[in-house]
Amino acid sequence: MEAFRHEALQDVGSTNTECLERARAGDPGNLWITATRQTSGRGRRGRVWTSEPGNLYASLLLINPAPMDRIASLPLAVAVGLQAAVSAVMPRDAEPVEVKWPNDILIGRKKTCGILIEGEGLPDGRHALVIGIGINIRHKPETAPYAVTRLEEHGCFITADELFAHLFREMAVVIKIWDEGRGISDITRRWLNVACGVGEKITVNLPDRSLTGRFDGIAADGLLMLNLGGGQIVPIAAGDVFFERT
Numbered sequence: 001m002e003a004f005r006h007e008a009l010q011d012v013g014s015t016n017t018e019c020l021e022r023a024r025a026g027d028p029g030n031l032w033i034t035a036t037r038q039t040s041g042r043g044r045r046g047r048v049w050t051s052e053p054g055n056l057y058a059s060l061l062l063i064n065p066a067p068m069d070r071i072a073s074l075p076l077a078v079a080v081g082l083q084a085a086v087s088a089v090m091p092r093d094a095e096p097v098e099v100k101w102p103n104d105i106l107i108g109r110k111k112t113c114g115i116l117i118e119g120e121g122l123p124d125g126r127h128a129l130v131i132g133i134g135i136n137i138r139h140k141p142e143t144a145p146y147a148v149t150r151l152e153e154h155g156c157f158i159t160a161d162e163l164f165a166h167l168f169r170e171m172a173v174v175i176k177i178w179d180e181g182r183g184i185s186d187i188t189r190r191w192l193n194v195a196c197g198v199g200e201k202i203t204v205n206l207p208d209r210s211l212t213g214r215f216d217g218i219a220a221d222g223l224l225m226l227n228l229g230g231g232q233i234v235p236i237a238a239g240d241v242f243f244e245r246t
C-alpha cells in the first residue's frame, strides 16, 4: 500500500465531499484532507456535524481498497485506530477512551468522535471510499440525540494538528492490516479490548423495530451479536445502540 499523503485546508464544505471530488477528478487515493472548519459537515443518518475551528475534521480517500466482502470490518478497524490515537493523548488519570459499536468513540460513555464512511463508484470504473473523522477537542454540539463530550473536559488540551499527527500514524497501521486482509482477527480482538458495554443489557434500534438483549460481542465480520435469551442470538449489521447503564 502506498504511503498516505496529506493536504491541510482552511474552510471547506465537508472534507468527505472534498475527497469525493478529488476521486472524481482522478486522484489515485491514499489522501488525507483536513480542514480548520467545515461549513456543511455531515454526520451519520443525514445529521449535521457542527464544525467550528478547534476540533479535528479529517477524511481519508481510498481508491479500490480491499474486496467489498471485507467492508463490514472497516468501521471496526477505523474505530481501533481512532481509539488508539485519542487514548495516546489523554492524561493518565482520564476516564478510558472506549469504542461503541460500530464506530463511535466515547469517553465516560459520552460521544467524543464520529466516523462517517462513504463510498462511490467512479465513471472510470474505480471505486472510491472515504473515511471521515470528526473529533470534539474544544467544542461539542449544544444539542445532540446522544450524550456528548469533548477532550478538553477530560483535561486534554491539544491542537487539531497535533492530534492529527497521532491519527495519521495509527490509521496507517490499521488500514494496512485491513487492506491486506491479514490480522483482521487481531483488529476484532483489539476492538473488543476497548469496547463499551460488552456483556451488558442493550437496546438496538433497527429501522423497523427495537431489540433488547445482552451484548455478547462481535463476530469476525463485525456484526453485533445480540443475545435475546433462550438460546436466540441475533447478528446485527446496522442499528443504533443504547446502553441500559449510562
Ligand code: BTN
Pocket (backbone or CB within 6 Å): 013, 014, 015, 016, 017, 038, 040, 041, 042, 043, 044, 045, 047, 049, 056, 057, 058, 059, 113, 114, 115, 116, 132, 133, 134, 135
Ligand atoms: C457521526 O455522525 O458520528 C459521524 C460524524 C463524522 C464527521 C466527520 S468530520 C470530517 C468528515 N467530514 C464530514 O462532513 N463528516 C466527517
